[in-house]
Amino acid sequence: MDAQLMRELEEIGGEIRPNSLRECDEILIDQPSFSARIALWGGHLVSFIQTGQEDLLFQSDNEGAQTRFGRRHFGVPVCWPWFGANAEDDDLPAHGLARYFRWQLVEVGRFKNGDAKIVLRLASEDHPLIEEMWPYAFELRQVFRLGEGFSVNFSAANLSDKAMPISEALHTYFRVGDNKTAEIKGLDGVQYVDKFDDGNKKQQIGSVQPCEELDRVYLNAPQETVLEDLVLQRKLVISSEGAQSTVLWNPGEALAKLRTDMEDEDYRQFVCIETANALDNAYKIPAGDMHQLRFTVKVEPLKNNASS
Numbered sequence: 001m002d003a004q005l006m007r008e009l010e011e012i013g014g015e016i017r018p019n020s021l022r023e024c025d026e027i028l029i030d031q032p033s034f035s036a037r038i039a040l041w042g043g044h045l046v047s048f049i050q051t052g053q054e055d056l057l058f059q060s061d062n063e064g065a066q067t068r069f070g071r072r073h074f075g076v077p078v079c080w081p082w083f084g085a086n087a088e089d090d091d092l093p094a095h096g097l098a099r100y101f102r103w104q105l106v107e108v109g110r111f112k113n114g115d116a117k118i119v120l121r122l123a124s125e126d127h128p129l130i131e132e133m134w135p136y137a138f139e140l141r142q143v144f145r146l147g148e149g150f151s152v153n154f155s156a157a158n159l160s161d162k163a164m165p166i167s168e169a170l171h172t173y174f175r176v177g178d179n180k181t182a183e184i185k186g187l188d189g190v191q192y193v194d195k196f197d198d199g200n201k202k203q204q205i206g207s208v209q210p211c212e213e214l215d216r217v218y219l220n221a222p223q224e225t226v227l228e229d230l231v232l233q234r235k236l237v238i239s240s241e242g243a244q245s246t247v248l249w250n251p252g253e254a255l256a257k258l259r260t261d262m263e264d265e266d267y268r269q270f271v272c273i274e275t276a277n278a279l280d281n282a283y284k285i286p287a288g289d290m291h292q293l294r295f296t297v298k299v300e301p302l303k304n305n306a307s308s
Ligand SMILES: O=P(O)(O)OC[C@H]1O[C@@H](O)[C@H](O)[C@@H](O)[C@@H]1O
Pocket: 071, 073, 084, 094, 095, 171, 195, 215, 216, 247, 249, 274
């Protein structure tokens, strides 16, 4: 690791530590007001804890399979350049390529207001396996802004000479005190594809509660979603840019038992709210162009009349 980057990392209370996930390093940042972890494997934010609060992101004791395409992607895994199964080739891994490769730390610093800044990069030219699996050249960047709440700014540049077909998600596993009482607001009236019901299209009426057995792609969704958590007494306000879809996912009891990357009861403690462009909201990045997808999470205390 570059000595200059290491010094800059130290200046923001950061260090690099070996991690068991594919034996790939992890960045730890410890500040008076928060601590955070970012895995270089998959280039994702793993944990974000505001001092005195529970983690905003879900953690599991399950280590998952340590194979390249084994799952274990809690936190904010990046699903790119395809969301879900690959439409043309069943042998390709689910949810694209970005979460299965090692990202590179390229910049560390602070924003003007003092928030910590970490920038990671993944380029197809650095990974022959990517070049074998997908016939486009690209460079991805993620800028993590960590302070009061956090934001992830993901950008994809198409370095090919042809338009690049994209469906994508920042697949955030939000930690909740109890998925049955957690409630998601902001999707009232929005059409969604219910993947747990043969892909039927439905319309959301009111809020989403309980947050259980959900596999829904909300199309042309609003840019703000709110997750209210009665048990942890907090409200997470999630605002996005560059995303047309919001995906909700919680496997529910039966599916959770079948999975080998989580404990049977883990589904009770998370709901994924994904900032996405999926299904009908898939799009193309023209040759030489780029696209940004970002979201910000702010934490507020839950008022007693939360459900009103
Ligand atoms: O197990 P994975 O590949 O991380 O995916 C988890 C879930 O992610 C969701 O985004 C998909 O809509 C689900 O269908 C999928 O099961």
